[in-house]
Amino acid sequence: MRSARLVIALFAAVALSAPPASAVSAPPDVSGHKQTLRSAAPKGFHIGTAVAGGGHHENQPYPDPFTSDSEYRKVLAAEFNSVSPENQMKWEYIHPERGRYNFGMADAIVRFAKQNRQVVRGHTLMWHSQNPEWLEQGDFTAAELREILREHIMTVVGRYKGKVQQWDVANEIFTDAGALRTTENIWIRELGPGIVADAFRWAHQADPKAKLFFNDYNVESVNAKSDAYYALIKELRAAGVPVHGFSAQAHLSLDYGFPDDLERNLKRFADLRLETAITELDVRMTLPASGVPTAAQLQQQADYYQRTLAACLKVRTCKSFTIWGFTDKYSWVPVFFQGQGAATVMWNDFGRKQAYYALRSTLAKRA
Ligand code: 9MR
Numbered sequence: 001m002r003s004a005r006l007v008i009a010l011f012a013a014v015a016l017s018a019p020p021a022s023a024v025s026a027p028p029d030v031s032g033h034k035q036t037l038r039s040a041a042p043k044g045f046h047i048g049t050a051v052a053g054g055g056h057h058e059n060q061p062y063p064d065p066f067t068s069d070s071e072y073r074k075v076l077a078a079e080f081n082s083v084s085p086e087n088q089m090k091w092e093y094i095h096p097e098r099g100r101y102n103f104g105m106a107d108a109i110v111r112f113a114k115q116n117r118q119v120v121r122g123h124t125l126m127w128h129s130q131n132p133e134w135l136e137q138g139d140f141t142a143a144e145l146r147e148i149l150r151e152h153i154m155t156v157v158g159r160y161k162g163k164v165q166q167w168d169v170a171n172e173i174f175t176d177a178g179a180l181r182t183t184e185n186i187w188i189r190e191l192g193p194g195i196v197a198d199a200f201r202w203a204h205q206a207d208p209k210a211k212l213f214f215n216d217y218n219v220e221s222v223n224a225k226s227d228a229y230y231a232l233i234k235e236l237r238a239a240g241v242p243v244h245g246f247s248a249q250a251h252l253s254l255d256y257g258f259p260d261d262l263e264r265n266l267k268r269f270a271d272l273r274l275e276t277a278i279t280e281l282d283v284r285m286t287l288p289a290s291g292v293p294t295a296a297q298l299q300q301q302a303d304y305y306q307r308t309l310a311a312c313l314k315v316r317t318c319k320s321f322t323i324w325g326f327t328d329k330y331s332w333v334p335v336f337f338q339g340q341g342a343a344t345v346m347w348n349d350f351g352r353k354q355a356y357y358a359l360r361s362t363l364a365k366r367a
Helices: 002-017 055-059 070-079 104-115 142-159 186-191 194-206 224-238 262-270 295-314 354-366
Strands: 046-051 082-085 119-126 166-171 211-216 245-248 251-253 275-286 318-323
Touching (some): 046 070, 046 119, 070 104, 119 194, 119 275, 142 186, 142 194, 166 275, 186 194, 194 211, 194 224, 211 275, 224 245, 224 262, 245 262, 262 275, 262 295, 275 295, 295 318
Parallel strands (some): 046 082, 046 318, 166 211, 211 245, 245 275, 251 275, 275 318
């Protein structure tokens, strides 16, 4: 029994690091020097990735990817001109105890970005998830909580003033039905919906040049959730609240259809004079028993990546396009969705999939 399991485990490991020949031999379809995503991108366009670390990585059998994997760092620097800390700026990571901040890793990412001429997307200041226990379990008065949020935003945004291009100020504040998360989100629950506007005002005070975003998943299409953002943002802008952007995470799955109205949806936000962005794209799939995606799945995945990028490129204010990790080696997907995976554009060994080439040639065509 044990050896059978071992064989299966070994097979899975080999399969994942040795992709089918068709997937790695795709000819580079851009010419000359445009051999990386960032070099293929049109001027002023930011092609980004999440920087792996914290969150699910802490329970995986590997050391911190960003600091310990030299090949990972090389690809990170070479391919991207925008980076988003995957977990390292979230409350539980950066503010683990009341009155104590843990800036080490966020500082290191911001330094790396500067050295490699990359911009940074800050993620995130107000969310219902990944909050430290001292905050969620604390017995604070409304006035104390408000001050805790204000102080956090002033401190974190202030520290990276001029170094973070865009902040996800409010993350996932609506349910899919378009209702505010009034029970899950501690800030909205305890302080009322008006706290959202305050969060944007404080962030703007701390760094007047940073672009301040609402960010969520399942808002790629025109639907109840994106409608709720549309209405709220209109209202906040009319009241003079410094909201500058709306972004769709785009955690897509081959088990669902492609959101065909993505471009139309982003455009209606652009028409409100808002910046728009894709912030966390990945395309997961249910894997066959072998653990290796079929050629058809890889083709369809490339198509989803390509169409998401093409939609963004067509919207005048969509200048920031981020994938949620670039290698399956560190993807959150298999950890959160049993039987699913292969969601990123590179295999475990950094071999490029069709999806990678689809992104690169789409960028090059618009350059
Ligand atoms: O990729 C992140 C993973 O490492 C964390 O364990 C997880 C915890 O919820 O969060 C993941 O990132 C999420 C992002 O911050 C917000 N949108 C959804 C992302 C995927 O869950």
